[in-house]
Amino acid sequence: MPAGILAMGGHVPPDVVGNDTIAAWADTTPAWIETRTGVLERRWAAPETPTSELALAAVRDLLRTSPAALDDLGAIIVATSTPDQPQPSTAVIVQDLLAAAPVPAWDVNAVCSGFLYSLVMGAALVKDGGAPVLIVGADKYSSIVDGTDRRTVSLFGDGGGAVVLGDVPEGYGLRASRLAAHGRHRAYVEVVGGGTRRPLDTSGLAVGDHLFRMQGRPVRDYLFQVLPGMIHDVLDDAGMKVGDVDRFIFHQANPRLLQELSRDLGIDPGKMPLTADWFGNTGAASVPLTLWHSDTTRPLERGEQVLLASVGGGMTAAAAVMTWY
The missing domain is CATH 3.40.47.10 (Thiolase/Chalcone synthase)
Structure with missing residues (x-):
C-alpha cells in the first residue's frame, strides 16, 4: 500500500x-x-x-x-x-x-x-x-x-x-518524488566550525566559525536553476501538470523568492501558502510547518493534490507529489 x-x-x-x-x-x-x-x-x-x-x-x-x-x-x-x-x-x-x-x-x-x-x-x-x-x-x-x-x-x-x-x-499518498544534491556548491551555505575538518577552538569562536554563513546570490541562482526543472520532472512522474496541483507547499526561503518562483511557474498565488513572512525561514521545519499552518487555515480535503518542494544547503533539492488522504 x-x-x-x-x-x-x-x-x-x-x-x-x-x-x-x-x-x-x-x-x-x-x-x-x-x-x-x-x-x-x-x-x-x-x-x-x-x-x-x-x-x-x-x-x-x-x-x-x-x-x-x-x-x-x-x-x-x-x-x-x-x-x-x-x-x-x-x-x-x-x-x-x-x-x-x-x-x-x-x-x-x-x-x-x-x-x-x-x-x-x-x-x-x-x-x-x-x-x-x-x-x-x-x-x-x-x-x-x-x-x-x-x-x-x-x-x-x-x-x-x-x-x-x-x-x-x-x-492516495505519495505519488512521485525527486531528490538531488550538488556537493560542488556546498560552500553556498555552511557552518565551517565544529567538525573534524575545522574543530572549534578559541580562535575559531573568535572569528565566527560556529556561525551560519550563506552566499545569497548563488543560493538564489541555484534555486531558479534547479527547482523549476525538478518540479516539472516530479509532476511528469505523477502524470500531472502545474494546473492540476491544489496546494504548493514550498520551503520558505523567503517570500520574495517564492513570489518570483510562483510567477515563473505560473502558479496561482492562492494555491501557495506562505509562512516566512511571520515565522521566517525555519530550515527543515519550514515545509511541515507550512503544511500544518495551511491546514489550520483551510483544512486539506481528501483527494487534494499537494506538491512539496525545497532547496537547502549542500546544495540539496527535493520535490514530492501526494494525493491527500
Whole structure:
C-alpha cells in the first residue's frame, strides 16, 4: 500500500522578534528587511531551549489532535541541521522525551531539504514494513546566525513540524518524488566550525566559525536553476501538470523568492501558502510547518493534490507529489 500523511502538528516559539529589533542589531532598517526579504517577523526560542524541545512540542501538537498516532510506531526520523549536540542524534533524544518504543531513530541533515529527504525515506519504510513512521523537521537557527549579518539574521526563525506517515488506500499518498544534491556548491551555505575538518577552538569562536554563513546570490541562482526543472520532472512522474496541483507547499526561503518562483511557474498565488513572512525561514521545519499552518487555515480535503518542494544547503533539492488522504 502507498504511504500518506495520517497526522501532523507544528510549533513555533512564543517570542516574536520583529524587524525593528533585527535592524538595530544589524545596522539596517526595517524597510530594507521587508523590501528585500518579505519577512515581517520571526519566532526565536529561548537560548536554553534545544532543538529537541522544538521537535517535541510539534509532536505533542500532533498528539493533541491524533492521540493514537504513535501507536505501533516503526521508526523516528528527525530532519535538522542544528542538532542538540554532535552525537548522539537528536532523534534518540526525541525518542526518550516521548518515552517511545525502542524503534530505530536517526537524524537527516540535508539542511532545508531535510524534511523531504526524510519523507521519502519514511515512505519507503512504510511500504516495506507497514508500521507508521514519525518524521519531524526542527531547527533552531537563532543559535547559529550572526546578529550583525543583515543578510541572514533577518531571514531565519525557529520551529518544528511533525507528521506521521502510514498506509493509505491505493490512489492516495505519495505519488512521485525527486531528490538531488550538488556537493560542488556546498560552500553556498555552511557552518565551517565544529567538525573534524575545522574543530572549534578559541580562535575559531573568535572569528565566527560556529556561525551560519550563506552566499545569497548563488543560493538564489541555484534555486531558479534547479527547482523549476525538478518540479516539472516530479509532476511528469505523477502524470500531472502545474494546473492540476491544489496546494504548493514550498520551503520558505523567503517570500520574495517564492513570489518570483510562483510567477515563473505560473502558479496561482492562492494555491501557495506562505509562512516566512511571520515565522521566517525555519530550515527543515519550514515545509511541515507550512503544511500544518495551511491546514489550520483551510483544512486539506481528501483527494487534494499537494506538491512539496525545497532547496537547502549542500546544495540539496527535493520535490514530492501526494494525493491527500
